Amino acid sequence: MNLVKLSWKSILRKPMNHFIYALSLVITALISNTYWSIQTNKSVNAVIQSKESFATALSLGGIIVFIFLIILVLYTNRFYITVREQEFGSYLLFGEGNLSLLKLLFTEQLLFVLGAGVVGNVLGTLFSKLFGTILVRMMGYENQVTINISLEPVLVSFTLLIIAAILVTLFNIHRFSKISLVALFTGNSDVPKVRRGNVFLALLGIFLIIGSMIYSTQATLDQTILILFISFTTGVILFLNQTLTWYINRKTKSKHYFAKPDMISTVSLRSKLPRNTFQLTIITLLSSVTLFFVIFSLINLETQKVVPRTHLPDDFLYSYVDKKTEKEIRQTFDGQIKDHAQFDAIAITAKSPIESAFTNPLQFGKTGYIMSLSAYNDLREFRGEERLTIPLQSNEALSFSRGSDTANLDVNFTIQLGTKQKALQVIKRLDATMIGWRSDIVKIDGAKPVTFVVSDAYYKQAKSLGTIQTFSTYLLNKPTKQLSNVKTAVSLLPKDAYYSAYVIPYTINVESGALLLFVSTFFAVISFMALGATIYFKQLQEAYADKPRFKLLKELGADEAILHKNIRKQLAILFIAPSLLGTAEAFALTVPIINEVDSINATGFVAGLIGIFLFIYVLFYFSSVEIYKRITN
Template sequence: MNLLTLTFRNVQRDFRLYTIYLVAMITGVIIHFTFLSLSYNQDILVMLKNKESFQMGVTIASVVIFLFIIFFILYANSFFMKQRKKEFGLYLLLGMKESQVTLMVFFESLLIGAVSLVIGILLGGLLSKFFGMLLMNLMQYDNVITLNFPIQAIVLTIVLFLGLTVLTSVQSFFLIRRVQLVELFHAKEKMDKPIPSSFTLAALSVVLLGAAIFLITRGRGSNVWQDHTTFAMITVTIGMIGGTYLFFRQFSGWLLQRMSKSPHYYRGNKPLWISSLRFQVRGNTLNLTFISLFSSAIIFLIGFVAINYAVQFEAVGRNLPNDIAYQSLDEETNKDIQTVIKDSEHTVEYHRTISGIPGKPVSAMSLAFDEPDYFSKDVLLFSEKAYNEIVALRGDPEKINLKDDEAVSLSQGTDFAKRLPKGQQPRFQIEATEKVTVTIVEMKDYALLGWASDPEESMLIKPAIVVVSDEVYQELAANVQPIPFEIYEIENEKRAESLSKKIHDLMAKKEGAYYSSFADVYSKQIEGSSLLLFSATFLAVIALFALASVIYFKQLREATEEQRQYSILRKLGTADREFKSVIRKQLFFVFFPPLVLGMLHGWLILKYYILDSIQDFPQITNMIWLVFAVYFVIYLLFYLSSAKIYFRIVNQRY
């Protein structure tokens, strides 16, 4: 019998075990090919305004995703090989060389890899159409995505997974070579010993986790984070990492030990699953700690990019509230711009001219503006009347009422708008041919003109604007020539890139003249945030599969090691229903604590450091809960699948 014949017979004889590994390989091919094919899909590329950025982003994301796939496949192969140690021991005992066993495994890997590539590419091609449509929907484009299989994506997927097949074969060779023949036959008899549990260390885990949660829930605006940032960060880091490790290493062991000493311990099937878990604590500690911490990172990543995507639609409008706004240069340029707009397909909804007085700040800009580096060095003073007129046109509830020397700074982009109480209102001095001092009564997160923009470079800088009372404005306007600004509201402003480019070319006559266009920023921001959300979701899915597979394959390996114990219980008359109950309780204790801790850490960081800063977007909280629900469902499916296969393994004849 040659090695090829032996390979086919092995697959036929134990198809169930090969199926687990085959599904892992197919999943990897599907995810990688689906994502990679999108970067070569011409239906998508023809619609994008930033093709180079899109392809660069997809390339980087595909590399990261493939690294997770490598981890996922190598872990699945490790489980696959360890389940077959006794079989390999028999081959070596019968005289086969290690190189022959390795070659046989390589043939098996090629066979599984070929099947995985065919099935994975076919299913990936079908899914790429669906995900392409989803990506276009995220970007709010309405073009049709056709079903195609880009040859570049096919070739690259085949090359990468052939390389992965070689890598798994090398891993298999070392797994076979480093274990002695006697160990191969007794590999399943090795058992972890229960760890002596300490109440002190168990209590310390609760204290560390509690300290981390307490500091996180104070919020970044609290005194402890403002005055003792380094201390708070170190405490939270130690609390989360050390507390999670001790939770699985000591608290879970102490809890199981307490349950085993309970007077009700021998009721029902508690002795079966509690004693089994006590032996698993040592082997599961690092895995469960890593899964909990990495899960919180994944949840935070998805939550962050989902928030970023949801906010972009309104944030672009807040950052650039005017569809087109520019500094009036001269009558001829104004007429040329009006002609360009009139000849375009964008109907003008309204056109207003407002004037601002230029000035140079004498006081520190930080008195009136948060993050002053993002604002222009000079200041523009607008009247209360002009400001309120534009606010009324927009339909925003942002009108102001000023008296005497009161003023409002438009500190657009501040996390927390500030209505300053008396006694804490700074005096802000500006020189506009003569020095004028105003009292800042409010720092408002609002834009009158919005970011200056460029069709190529997107957002440039925010104009520093202070709104003063009409009386102060009139006094200054008597001695200073105000600068007029033209503001246009047009239809279908999201698709006005070509119009913006023409107007920008006309405005280029004067260097440094203010120009702002909603369309310059919208397409780039939405495409970028959509790609970020799409890539992060793919990354999270494969990372979640990789993390859940760590628990999944670990439990299936332990199921194989416990076949003898379950065989004895069956001979003693234990029913299948009792077995299933024990398995479900045992796996529940392993699967869900890391999920709960990961979701808790992720939610607290999102809530107190992002959600509380964007309270104007209540729908985002629902989006985060949806992310949690999807995450929970995927874990639940792994749990149910693991329980089902676990029962099948221990139900086999020993």
């Protein structure tokens, strides 16, 4: 038997059956090539500041994406083998053995892998520019992304296809080891199970779902997520296992049941729901978790944009060097400077435990500064903030712990001024900033300096004891777009010079948030496809099992339009239930988070994501309806 010739004839005889499987392999190659191309794209890597985190995040996300791609291929292959069972039975009748059939399938696998690999990699190379551009724009950069032409993405996609082909071959070996020639022609003769559904559990499922939705809008974040997940998940399980079956069973007891045109779909669902409830439950929960993960990633990205502003001033600040350096830095920011100021502070070293006057002590170093109250008020006015009206006497001081609640204190804090130790009476901890924490373009941020504001009289006395440090600070136009200018300015400073730039933590935070959102969205689309395909191929397999029954109904005089209407109803429940329940649970889980960060408008993105999710399921639904009708015809 010429396996290649036989495979080619099989493809020409029923191209649609082979096309669906080939398409899944093309999608696998396309997505894997696109994903890996982004990671190896030089123009993308050129704009990334935290390259190690970028590579690590994409690698971890890639593992999850590739697992779902393998699941997609395996489910497609399962359907692919099912629709060809009678073809294989014919080969067996003509004297071919199971080993010959496996060789035939393996030959086809090699042809598909080669063809899908070439097509998928060509498309993936083109799509990598699009998705790379999307990632770069999400990070806030305007750089152009070029098409990535590299051997690595091609090798990765072919490796993934080969792994999928090996797993598919092992699956086929297991399946053909249990094959029965009679079963290939008699089809599925299992007696369908009928589940009645418990009325109490059915109503409890509805109550838990509705109650969880209401509770999500009222409870606080710290007490909500776990409770919501457990209650909503329990409601989903009960709804799919009890409510639907109870409702279907109740319909069969109505007076006009046998006169209704949807009797066929009702009977079919009575037998199919018990076989599908576990699968539908898993799909619903995975869909909700995936949606929640993406929405959470969006909220995280928007929060990352806000966090730097709550922890350091919106400026570029550095320790003054000399007039020449100052002039060069000013020229660097030419046309971008809104205002410029200089101020003095006295260098100190903390001798008391940091936690006594500051929160999050691990974020602070031992060195810091003190500043006079009048100078600090001038700095606040320069930054557009209100002046402090807190009077300070003798050695009283205010400590700065940005990101913490303002609180009254009564703490003796020992500092070293030059060679002498002095005690400050810290009367208040402020959620404010004197100077930002030490920035580092590579490490995002260094240790925060311990900083205090003291009375003008105390500061005047301290000037003779400590070292005075002059700082220069610039307010910039569009500060989040000044990274390249800040890098140039930093290069002009001495190696150990102190500098703090708002744009540095902002850039790194947005990069990490955008990367998480990109990976989660990429993964979500793949998982939606895999989960939708799971229902899709499951129902098409059952369509082949229903083929004899539909043939009998037509012979008995059933109207074809009514049969098609029943097909649409039957599949609608099996597709709509997991999609709507998954959407509802994801929404319920994210409402408390959205309420906590009400300054972020995530409505548009969330609506768009849910729209994509439902659109994919709608495509699978209409496609499965058409193929279901064609199979049963």
